[in-house]
Every structure is written in C-alpha cells, then in structure tokens.
Amino acid sequence: MTKLSMVSESIIRHIETGDLREGDRLPSEGELAAKHGVSVGTVQKALMQLVHSGLITREQGRGTFVSGARVAPADVRYLRFRDADGNDLPSYVHPRSVKRLKRKGPWSDFLGGEGYVRIDRVISVAGRFDLYTEFWMRDEDFSELGGLDRAALERNLRELVAQRLSLPTQHVDQWIRFDPLPDVAAKELKIASGQPGFIMELRGYTLRNRPLYFQTVYSGPFSDRLVVIRESGQ
Missing domain, CATH: 1.10.10.10 (Winged helix-like DNA-binding domain superfamily/Winged helix DNA-binding domain)
Incomplete structure (x- = not known):
C-alpha cells in the first residue's frame, strides 16, 4: 500500500x-x-x-x-475491489439525479416500453477514483417502488428492486468496451470531454427472462492495480 x-x-x-x-x-x-x-x-x-x-x-x-452529507458504504457487488496487497477498498455512493425520460437508446431496445427512469450516481472507490453510473428502469416499475429517498439511492438498486417489487435479478449480461465517454460522464468524472474510457453495460433479467434494468458504468483512466472481487452467484 x-x-x-x-x-x-x-x-x-x-x-x-x-x-x-x-x-x-x-x-x-x-x-x-x-x-x-x-x-x-x-x-x-x-x-x-x-x-x-x-x-x-x-x-x-x-x-x-x-462531510455534512450522509456517508454510507455502497453495496455494489459486481464492482468491488481489493488493492494489490489484498486490502478491501470501500466504495461510497453519491446520488446525482433521478429523471423520467422518453428518450430512446440501448436501454429502450432492451427494456421495451415507452417511458423510463434514469438514476444517475457517482461511486467513489476509496477516494482513489470514481465511477459514474446510469441505472435505467421502466417508468411503471419505478413507480411501484413507492419513492426513493437519498438513503435508498445509496443502496444496491438491484436488491432494492428485489425487495420492494419481488423481482429478483436472475442473471446479468455484462458487456465492456473502451470508447470516448459521453459528455455527462466526462463532466462527473472530471476528465476532458470525448476522452476514451472504460464502459461497462449490464442487462439484468428477472423471472422468465424478463428484462428488468439496464445499467451503464463509466470510468476514466487510473493507475492502481486492483483485484475485482466476484461474489458467488453474481
């Protein structure tokens, strides 16, 4: 260390x-x-x-x-890290916004429907680097959650959906690429617009292979050599 x-x-x-x-x-x-x-x-x-x-x-x-802002460890099981010495790196979630949108994109192709809710958050990994995430749901599914306060937005959103809607995530497809980051991600990560970065897309399915959520995770460059911790069944 x-x-x-x-x-x-x-x-x-x-x-x-x-x-x-x-x-x-x-x-x-x-x-x-x-x-x-x-x-x-x-x-x-x-x-x-x-x-x-x-x-x-x-x-x-x-x-x-x-900080006067609430500090809570993030429960982000698909992106947990250890450093090269084997030390777990705590992550912290900072909610940015919750927006209702009708805009089309990869999320609409996957989820179907006409209206969507996008939850934007920044995840700080031990203060070393940040991840910016966009979590998309169908508008009707989000409405069934009954509202999300800041504490809820700092939790694992997959588990929140499973608990409140009885819609567990049965499996997740993960896609990665290295591409120029969109402006909103570059701004949140404080890097130059259009700079290439790491992009991960996650497509979550619930029972009977029904599409449940679409999530994109963005990261700029960082120099740490990290171990990705994989949870059993995740």
Missing part, C-alpha cells in the same frame, strides 16, 4: 467506525503527517482525494471536517 493510500484509508476507516462523525474536525496536516510518518505534501494529496469523493470538506482558516 502506498503512503498516500495509507493516509486516506486510515481516515475512511475512522469515518466508517464512527470514530469520526459528521462535522468532526480532522487533525491538522502536520499532526496527520507525524502520525503516519509521511510528508505534509502526501497528507495534502490524500485529503484532496477525500474532498473529491465527498467524504470531507476543507474550510479556509478553519480546518478539515467530516
């Missing part, structure tokens, strides 16, 4: 365990550097990663604080 990762993951663990709570002030950069035996520059880079992921905020003249 790099010194940068050691600092950021230590702070994440303290947030997860409740040692650091919403609004708590973090130690100074110098104190963190001394605690972890690293340079102040390394601490500053680690803090900027966590600011980008939404876990902390920095206020000029006041210090660094645990």
Whole structure:
C-alpha cells in the first residue's frame, strides 16, 4: 500500500467506525503527517482525494471536517475491489439525479416500453477514483417502488428492486468496451470531454427472462492495480 493510500484509508476507516462523525474536525496536516510518518505534501494529496469523493470538506482558516452529507458504504457487488496487497477498498455512493425520460437508446431496445427512469450516481472507490453510473428502469416499475429517498439511492438498486417489487435479478449480461465517454460522464468524472474510457453495460433479467434494468458504468483512466472481487452467484 502506498503512503498516500495509507493516509486516506486510515481516515475512511475512522469515518466508517464512527470514530469520526459528521462535522468532526480532522487533525491538522502536520499532526496527520507525524502520525503516519509521511510528508505534509502526501497528507495534502490524500485529503484532496477525500474532498473529491465527498467524504470531507476543507474550510479556509478553519480546518478539515467530516462531510455534512450522509456517508454510507455502497453495496455494489459486481464492482468491488481489493488493492494489490489484498486490502478491501470501500466504495461510497453519491446520488446525482433521478429523471423520467422518453428518450430512446440501448436501454429502450432492451427494456421495451415507452417511458423510463434514469438514476444517475457517482461511486467513489476509496477516494482513489470514481465511477459514474446510469441505472435505467421502466417508468411503471419505478413507480411501484413507492419513492426513493437519498438513503435508498445509496443502496444496491438491484436488491432494492428485489425487495420492494419481488423481482429478483436472475442473471446479468455484462458487456465492456473502451470508447470516448459521453459528455455527462466526462463532466462527473472530471476528465476532458470525448476522452476514451472504460464502459461497462449490464442487462439484468428477472423471472422468465424478463428484462428488468439496464445499467451503464463509466470510468476514466487510473493507475492502481486492483483485484475485482466476484461474489458467488453474481
């Protein structure tokens, strides 16, 4: 594990365990550097990663604080990672928007119907890099969910659909490609528009092979060497 990762993951663990709570002030950069035996520059880079992921905020003249936004580990079973040393990397979901659309595309070809709901989210992987996801459902299926608050949007959406609608995901087709990212994905991932990136499409089926959801996951380039954790039956 790099010194940068050691600092950021230590702070994440303290947030997860409740040692650091919403609004708590973090130690100074110098104190963190001394605690972890690293340079102040390394601490500053680690803090900027966590600011980008939404876990902390920095206020000029006041210090660094645990974010006021709710911090909850993401349950994203098809995209879980370990680093090269075997350490699990926590992921955090940041909901962006929920939109009703009639626009056609690969999702409509798969789902059928006329109206759709798209749930946009950003998943921060241990503050190291972000994934941007678009989760599509039929409008009529989404309406049956009975509304989604922020806490629900931070959960595994497949499991939420299974629990509320009794529509389990029986199997998933996964397609990957390397292509220029759409503008909305590039903006969320803070990379240049049109830059190539990793794109994964997931097509979920429920009972009797009925199409249930269509999801696209986007990622820009990152240098970490990671292990993808595969859950049994996922």
